[in-house]
Amino acid sequence: MYAWSLLWFGIGVGGEYPMTSITAMEGVHGQPRWGQLVNQVVLILALLTFHSGGSPPYGEVATQYTFRISFAFIAIFLLFLIYIRVFKLKNANQSFNASRKRGRVTGYDVTSLRLVMGHYWHRLFATSLCWFCNDFPFYGNQIFRNVFLQLVTGGNSSEVTTLWLYNLVNVGCELVGYYLAALLIDHKLYGRKRMQAVGFLMNFVLFIIAAAIFPKLDTMGAGAHGFEFIYFFSSFWIQFGPNSTTFLVAGEVYPSPVRATAHGLFAAVGKCGALTATVLYNYIGSRTKFWVVCWFGLIGFCLAVVFIPDTTGLDLREQERYWLFVREGRQDEYHGIAIHPRHLSLFEKVILKRGRNYDPELDQKAKIEELRSLYDRVNSEKGTELGEETGESIDEKVSTYFDWEKTKEVHTI
Known part of the structure; x- marks a missing residue:
């Protein structure tokens, strides 16, 4: 049972662990966790409660209750975390999905x-x-x-x-x-x-x-x-x-x-x-x-x-x-x-x-051209939400600048 528990723990937590760190890096922040400290305190309090002290020998009832209560206590938080992950972090993989679409990747990105x-x-x-x-x-x-x-x-x-x-x-x-x-x-x-x-x-x-x-x-x-x-x-x-x-x-x-x-x-x-x-x-x-x-x-x-x-x-x-x-x-x-x-x-x-x-100067010029290309694409795809396709959007001030630039070109002509 211990071996099977490790297997499923690896599949579940092993897959979620990196995604959680990615979510944090993309700006979704959680609260500080005192898990290890609280876990140790719960174990001590449970043993003192059911054993009436800390001295051995330890009876079967005391050890069983200490063991089960520690797991029941953490199960409450696990259920809460499941709720948060499923219902509150729906966009946790936004950067990943946006990158796949920009690279025109439909399945696993073997090329990358x-x-x-x-x-x-x-x-x-x-x-x-x-x-x-x-x-x-x-x-x-x-x-x-x-x-x-x-x-x-x-x-x-x-x-x-x-x-x-x-x-x-x-x-x-x-x-x-x-x-x-x-x-x-x-x-x-x-x-x-x-x-x-x-x-x-x-x-x-x-x-x-x-x-x-x-x-x-x-x-x-x-x-x-x-x-x-x-x-x-x-x-x-x-x-x-x-x-x-x-x-x-x-x-x-x-x-x-x-x-x-x-x-x-x-x-x-x-x-x-x-x-x-x-x-x-x-x-x-x-x-x-x-x-x-x-x-x-x-x-x-x-x-x-x-x-x-x-x-x-x-x-x-x-x-x-x-x-x-x-x-x-x-x-x-x-x-x-x-x-x-x-x-x-x-x-x-x-x-x-x-x-x-x-080269910061060349990079600045390249970024302006990239923004201009993105702006033109937004205007050419009127019926499509660009954010859904690429995960990017045009800042209102940037859009205003390119609108003014386009107007200026028309007046010059």
């Missing part, structure tokens, strides 16, 4: 997928491996928490409430990191790329320190408190770093026709990291776990610095505009902000030299 494999292979490589490198320490952090608990409790605790209370503190640290990430992820002086790189680097530093001085940390008193700090601080940097950026970057750096496909692929690669950690940690010692996990932080840092572009402040519509040029085989004619050096990776700037065609 092939182009992405060739044009953005380096981004595919980096975003997938960065997700792998993130999930390895992220889920590893959950797996070796037993090592942490043995150190801070002296191996004498058999109460699940002790585990849950420490986990509650850990989730609190993650929550602080997550909110700080939300605060700075769009800031021009920090943004996505720096956040991801610094988060990976800090995890490398913290875990390699833990590995190097593990004998000193593996003692009660000051050593255990030092381990406590490293454990909680690493959780903070995972959230204020790659766990808040990998899924977002993996959606933003690709065109909408294949964005969900690419996102799902990278999520699968990331889960391979979680699976690898889960299996590997059963066969290696406590200190070796830290020697292993630290290097994934360093690998993730190097990948982020070299291959990950910085999409902070970049309008996704401009990304789509650039992709139209690529799709039509005339990418050298694009001069817009999507190839500005600050939005390209180090590899794209130095090796591929994709920023060489950036």
